[in-house]
Amino acid sequence: MHTIIKPRRGLAQLDLAEVWQYRELLGFLAWRDIVIRYKQTTIGVLWAFIRPFLTMVIFTVVFGRIAKLPSEGVPYAVFSFTALLPWQFFSTAFAEAANSIVGNGHMISKIYFPRLILPLSSVAVGIIDFLISFVILIFIMIGYHTPVSARAAALPLFFLLCVVFTMGLGIFFASLYVRFRDMRHLIPFLTQFGMYVSPVIFSSTKIPAKWRLLYSLNPMVAVIDGFRWSLLGTTELYVPGIVAGTITSIVLLVVGLFYFKKTERVFADVM
Amino acid sequence: MSEAVNAQGIGKIYRLGEQAAAYSLLRERIAQAVKAPFGRGEPPPRVEEFWALKDVSFTIGASEVVGLIGKNGAGKSTLLKILSRITEPTEGRIDLYGRVSSLLEVGIGFHPELSGRDNIYLNGAILGMSRQEIRRKFDEIADFAEISKFLDTPVKRYSSGMYVRLAFAVAAHLEPDILIVDEVLAVGDSAFQQKCLGKMRDIRSKGRTVIVVSHSMSTVSALCQKVLWIDAGRVRMAGETSKVISSYLSEGAKREISWSPRTHYPLPLNYDTVFISRGDTGESIDPIPGDVPVDIILDFTVSEPLSPSRIEVRVASDSGEILFSSTSADHLPEQNHEWTLGSHRFRCRIPPNLLVPGVYLVSISEPRGAYAVVHDSVLSFTVSEENSLFARDARAGRIAPLLEWTMQRL
Structure with a gap:
């Protein structure tokens, strides 16, 4: 094995092969975060069910019963939960990934490993949480007798889009956070604000047609529409929106990766 | 003898106040953009620069044990961080031949809530061991740390001695070709220190290359064949251990009160x-x-x-x-x-x-x-x-x- 250490210049190398070599560490870090999160709590892993479930109950009461927001003809609980599922994955995984470098500053300044492992392991934790809350969705859908069609097979694709978007934005903000500590205030604001901009509590069909493509530049629109389309099948799929969201996500991931690799060389120096 | 490490013209510049500058950068960039949206704006605030290392060149042969000595702030830690790939040099090039592990601190990533067993796996993975490798050495690590009875206890309930021993045990079972160590051996009771020194000699006898930073001239004398004396960011003297140590000491370079x-x-x-x-x-x-x-x-x-x-x-x-x-x-x-x-x-x-x-x-x-x-x-x-x-x-x-x-x- 031959390692060369020298200053990197110009466009950064992605070194994704090295990240792959360290995949076990990624797994260990994700596992550590999950174990620790539930270790000190009395009801442990139940929290993974309670949080999305209670959010859904509150939304159903406030937006479904009181505000009487339309829900594409399905029970509001099902309507909101299909959106909450990808949204909660995005908001937690994004916030955790964005915080992953600063939060593990001690490790960064004491040992080498591909830094990308940190935001990636945060996203991995999010995926596991997502799978847990997915079980609730299944129960809710059974409870409301929601029929499932073959379109459900497309669901993993929409989730993949959601993961790509979350990774891109998370990786980008993780390196921004190292340089600009203002992110500590900006990140929670973004995830809160973002929920009202994305069609979580309402249907994206309510957006005027001429604005819809522009609106779909937010990849969460495509993700949520895709979730509702494949699970509920109440509306037609707005294809230009899916394309727009996919392009945004991929561009963001590429930009995020390169920005991260370009700035990671100073992580240990400014930590 | 084949080469393990070849460093040529290593330099590292640090910008004093870089962190402070980084904190305010966003605000200033926004302010600049508002003031001169199309112009180039004012140049960013000047930060003072200093070379923590400059023109550092050396070679280390395979299976040599080399000590790095020098006053606090001479640049030893920076050199160690560059060799460990934690930070990047500003100039120069280093070639490392073989698997490299660095130990700048023991117990990195240890979590108090996790059991001794879990922490062995986690810390091992952070140090670059594969799951298989850890599993293979697990009993040996637990024996070395003398904690076999407490493997399933969260380390927050460990005594300080147990905690440190466990952290060391994992590190001591790394099997790199090149090991980079920072003074971490100065911990533990004397029996345990002897055990660690014995482990270091083991590593040496297995033909591995070791770079060790230490303030302890007795440790350096006991372990190293060659010493590199870093002074004010440059290599002051390199060569046979006893010669370098005696000039280092006679110069009173260690005068730190x-x-x-x-x-x-x-x-x-x-x-x-x-x-x-x-x-x-x-x-x-x-x-x-x-x-x-x-x-x-x-x-x-x-x-x-x-x-x-x-x-x-x-x-x-x-x-x-x-x-x-x-x-x-x-x-x-x-x-x-x-x-x-x-x-x-x-x-x-x-x-x-x-x-x-x-x-x-x-x-x-x-x-x-x-x-x-x-x-x-x-x-x-x-x-x-x-x-x-x-x-x-x-x-x-x-x-x-x-x-x-x-x-x-x-």
């Missing part, structure tokens, strides 16, 4: 600062005239209940020979004293007119429960010829005590 440990282990007693001061004026100054008492001041914090014990101070000549040692409980019949939580100061006074002019090295021990850790030669002070009995007429002897003489008519 104040020491603050950089890393605090989760242990009951930690030193905050230890320094030398003049016994008459209380000034922290060097050299000290021969007729002035030398005070060794030890500021420390006790953060957990600690069983009765004591602090020991050793004073050695510049060649490393221990002249005497003294403990904080010498005046007590039980040889130990109680500790109370909080910050405290010990003053250990060396009487005037005792030491001959020259450079002295001070080692201090730190009680950690049932055992103590020795911080080797962390301080040094000079006794000057001023008002020294010894210098007055260049007399012979190793000490210069002012003895009581009486004369009576018989």
Whole structure:
């Protein structure tokens, strides 16, 4: 094995092969975060069910019963939960990934490993949480007798889009956070604000047609529409929106990766 | 002999205040954009630059054990961080041949909530071991740490000694071709330290290359064939251990009259600062005239209940020979004293007119429960010829005590 250490210049190398070599560490870090999160709590892993479930109950009461927001003809609980599922994955995984470098500053300044492992392991934790809350969705859908069609097979694709978007934005903000500590205030604001901009509590069909493509530049629109389309099948799929969201996500991931690799060389120096 | 490490022209620039600049950068960029949206705006604030390392070149042969010595702030840690790939050099190039592991601290990534078993796996993975490798060495690690009975206990319930031993055990079972170590061996009771040193010799006998940074000349002498002396960011001298150490010591390069440990282990007693001061004026100054008492001041914090014990101070000549040692409980019949939580100061006074002019090295021990850790030669002070009995007429002897003489008519 031959390692060369020298200053990197110009466009950064992605070194994704090295990240792959360290995949076990990624797994260990994700596992550590999950174990620790539930270790000190009395009801442990139940929290993974309670949080999305209670959010859904509150939304159903406030937006479904009181505000009487339309829900594409399905029970509001099902309507909101299909959106909450990808949204909660995005908001937690994004916030955790964005915080992953600063939060593990001690490790960064004491040992080498591909830094990308940190935001990636945060996203991995999010995926596991997502799978847990997915079980609730299944129960809710059974409870409301929601029929499932073959379109459900497309669901993993929409989730993949959601993961790509979350990774891109998370990786980008993780390196921004190292340089600009203002992110500590900006990140929670973004995830809160973002929920009202994305069609979580309402249907994206309510957006005027001429604005819809522009609106779909937010990849969460495509993700949520895709979730509702494949699970509920109440509306037609707005294809230009899916394309727009996919392009945004991929561009963001590429930009995020390169920005991260370009700035990671100073992580240990400014930590 | 084949090469393991080849470093050519390594330099590293640090920007003082870079962090402060980074914090304000966003605000300033926004302000600039508002002020001059199309112009280039004002240049960003100037930050002061300094070269932590400059023109550092050296080669290390395969299976050589090399010591890195130098004063605090000379650039040893920066060099170590560059070799470990934690930070990038500003210029130069290093070629490393073989699998590299670095140990700048033990127990990185340890989590108090996780059991000893889980932490072995986690820490091993962070140090670059594969799951299989850890599983294969697991029993050996647990035996080495002497914690086999407590494997499923969260490490937050471990005693400080157990915690440190476990952290070491994982690190000691790495099998890299090139191992980079930072002074971490200075922890543990003396039996455990011996075990660690034995492990280091093992590593050496297996033909691995080791780069070790240490303040302890005795450790360096015992382990290393070659020494690299870093001074003010440059290689001052490189070569055979005894030669480099003797010029390093004779130059008094280690004259540091104040020491603050950089890393605090989760242990009951930690030193905050230890320094030398003049016994008459209380000034922290060097050299000290021969007729002035030398005070060794030890500021420390006790953060957990600690069983009765004591602090020991050793004073050695510049060649490393221990002249005497003294403990904080010498005046007590039980040889130990109680500790109370909080910050405290010990003053250990060396009487005037005792030491001959020259450079002295001070080692201090730190009680950690049932055992103590020795911080080797962390301080040094000079006794000057001023008002020294010894210098007055260049007399012979190793000490210069002012003895009581009486004369009576018989």
